[in-house]
Amino acid sequence: MDKQEQILNAALKLFVEFGFHGTPTSKIAQEAGVSNGTLFHYYKTKDELVLALFIHIKTKLTGCIDNSRVEDETIKASFKRMYLSSLYWAIGNPIEFRFTQQFHTSPYLSMVSHEEILKQTRYLMDFMQEAIHARVLKSLPVDLLFTLISSHIFGINEYLIASNVDEQKQKEIIDQSFDLIWDMIT
Amino acid sequence: MDKQEQILNAALKLFVEFGFHGTPTSKIAQEAGVSNGTLFHYYKTKDELVLALFIHIKTKLTGCIDNSRVEDETIKASFKRMYLSSLYWAIGNPIEFRFTQQFHTSPYLSMVSHEEILKQTRYLMDFMQEAIHARVLKSLPVDLLFTLISSHIFGINEYLIASNVDEQKQKEIIDQSFDLIWDMIT
DNA sequence: TTTACGATTGACTAATCACTCCACAAAAGT
DNA sequence: ACTTTTGTGGAGTGATTAGTCAATCGTAAA
Numbered sequence: 001m002d003k004q005e006q007i008l009n010a011a012l013k014l015f016v017e018f019g020f021h022g023t024p025t026s027k028i029a030q031e032a033g034v035s036n037g038t039l040f041h042y043y044k045t046k047d048e049l050v051l052a053l054f055i056h057i058k059t060k061l062t063g064c065i066d067n068s069r070v071e072d073e074t075i076k077a078s079f080k081r082m083y084l085s086s087l088y089w090a091i092g093n094p095i096e097f098r099f100t101q102q103f104h105t106s107p108y109l110s111m112v113s114h115e116e117i118l119k120q121t122r123y124l125m126d127f128m129q130e131a132i133h134a135r136v137l138k139s140l141p142v143d144l145l146f147t148l149i150s151s152h153i154f155g156i157n158e159y160l161i162a163s164n165v166d167e168q169k170q171k172e173i174i175d176q177s178f179d180l181i182w183d184m185i186t
Numbered sequence: 187m188d189k190q191e192q193i194l195n196a197a198l199k200l201f202v203e204f205g206f207h208g209t210p211t212s213k214i215a216q217e218a219g220v221s222n223g224t225l226f227h228y229y230k231t232k233d234e235l236v237l238a239l240f241i242h243i244k245t246k247l248t249g250c251i252d253n254s255r256v257e258d259e260t261i262k263a264s265f266k267r268m269y270l271s272s273l274y275w276a277i278g279n280p281i282e283f284r285f286t287q288q289f290h291t292s293p294y295l296s297m298v299s300h301e302e303i304l305k306q307t308r309y310l311m312d313f314m315q316e317a318i319h320a321r322v323l324k325s326l327p328v329d330l331l332f333t334l335i336s337s338h339i340f341g342i343n344e345y346l347i348a349s350n351v352d353e354q355k356q357k358e359i360i361d362q363s364f365d366l367i368w369d370m371i372t
Numbered sequence: 373t374t375t376a377c378g379a380t381t382g383a384c385t386a387a388t389c390a391c392t393c394c395a396c397a398a399a400a401g402t
Numbered sequence: 403a404c405t406t407t408t409g410t411g412g413a414g415t416g417a418t419t420a421g422t423c424a425a426t427c428g429t430a431a432a
Contacts, residue, residue: 003409003410016293017293018293019205019206019207019292019293019294020205020207020208021205021206021207021208022206022207022293024388024389024390025389025390025391026388026389026390034410034411035410035411035412036390036391036411036412036413037391037392037393037394037409037410037411037412037413038409038410038411040390040391040392041408041409041410042409044391045390045391046389046390046391098291101291102291102292104291105284105287105288105290105291106205106288107202107203107204107205107208108205140362141345141349143345143348143349144342144345144349144359147341147342147344147345147348148338148341148342148345148363148366150341151337151338151340151341151344152334152337152338152341154337154340155333155334155336155337155338156330156333156334158333158337159327159329159330159333159334162329162333163327163329163330173327173330176326177334180334180370180371181370183369183370184366184367184369184370185366189379189380210418210419210420211419211420211421212418212419212420220380220381221380221381221382222381222382222383222420222421223379223380223381223382223421223422223423224379224380224381226420226421226422227378227379227380230421231420231421232420232421
């Protein structure tokens with residue numbers, strides 16, 4: 001019965017369906033089953049709510065990736081583990097994923113501090129930097145690599161959502177896609 | 187002095203800066219230098235304006251790609267030509283590009299008819315289908331290939347905007363990126 | 373000159389919005 | 403027991419919104 005969580009969940013659902021400015025705070029409060037005043041007790045402004053939701057979801061995703069880390073793996077195995085955990089998170093949490101996409105391309109993005117973004121990506125960046133040093137990954141700017149991989153995952157996800165393939169076929173495509181991107185960056 | 191064009195340009199600029207619902211029609215009319223009534227004379231609703239703008243821009247992009255086609259080329263050369271023309275269009279028209287990105291991840295996308303989308307992508311899809319048949323491209327679902335290439339271009343573009351590299355370096359990265367994606371899909 | 377008609381205007385409206393205010397309830401400290 | 407802090411509700415507010423409308427303007431055919 002955490003009201004803050006209820007508000008975030010309601011906001012997430014409505015933002016994805018109607019867009020940020022397309023969903024009034026009153027509807028969010030209603031959907032969350034709390035009063036209008038309660039919403040503004042926890043979040044001073046609507047913008048603050050949007051930001052909080054973004055960071056909340058990003059943190060969940062980052063946590064999900066990092067947790068799947070395991071010792072004594074080859075770089076390729078680690079990389080694949082992280083690749084798959086990101087992709088499966090996106091497939092398993094389509095609403096959250098759509099929200100992050102929507103947020104990323106919206107003017108709200110500029111309201112997120114550079115530091116906050118770094119905090120979320122530092123681990124992966126460091127991992128890739130090391131992989132470059134170990135001459136496993138191609139010697140490209142690490143930002144470029146990161147962006148290429150991210151957009152690759154976006155793409156696969158979009159395809160899997162659009163075309164409804166069965167689980168067997170989906171697994172096949174994902175494995176194939178991993179090989180594609182791995183060959184591309186090594 | 188085409189008022190419709192002025193309205194579209196104003197809407198584009200403001201939508202990218204403030205988001206769809208974040209920019210009132212009154213501001214669009216003001217920015218375009220026309221009256222509120224004129225805007226609604228040409229576009230019955232705000233949604234209709236948003237849709238019209240999307241199709242307007244998509245058509246410009248599609249035209250830009252198709253026009254660059256040339257006879258007697260290898261498949262690779264044709265592909266590279268189209269790849270580069272898309273990417274340079276995106277780099278040269280950042281506002282338009284940002285708008286299409288924003289639109290694609292917004293709830294508005296579902297208001298575009300499936301036919302309209304097909305119309306815009308048919309040429310590229312056919313081209314790739316033939317390239318698969320000719321055993322130049324890997325035998326993957328053509329939708330998947332298309333999505334992978336699109337998101338690759340998104341990624342490169344995002345990187346080039348974020349990191350301000352000089353023109354020389356930019357050209358280098360673009361050529362490198364083309365080789366990456368070409369190796370990936372062939 | 374007259375008629376006709378789309379283009380254009382800007383004041384107007386009904387609805388909606390983000391956000392405030394205050395009363396009260398439940399804990400939490402002392 | 404008493405005071406303070408924190409959570410909660412919901413009516414209320416002024417600003418803003420998408421969209422309307424009756425009135426003009428420009429111009430070209432009759």
